[in-house]
Amino acid sequence: MVTSADEDRIRARFDHWVRGDERVLRRHDETFWMRPASRAEPIAALKEDGFIALPERPDPSVLAVGLA
Known part of the structure; x- marks a missing residue:
């Protein structure tokens, strides 16, 4: 890559x-x-589909989400 x-x-x-x-x-x-993209942009986009961001992980490049 x-x-x-x-x-x-x-x-x-x-x-x-x-x-x-x-x-x-x-x-x-x-x-x-x-x-x-800033971290806030995908969080906002996912929120529109019913997801919420979970607590930040040790690796800041990982964004974990769950269904609200």
Whole structure:
């Protein structure tokens, strides 16, 4: 996986390789565009669908939610 910034977006490229018998059997590439978001943005979006944020986890990159 490789990520790079492009103005106000993040480009993420994934290279998937399936190997066997010391050779590549299949290869697939995908690119996704993402945008940075504050923690509050996905919490607000999920709240509209009935979810609430659970207490923060030790790893701040993890957002745990549950049904309200």
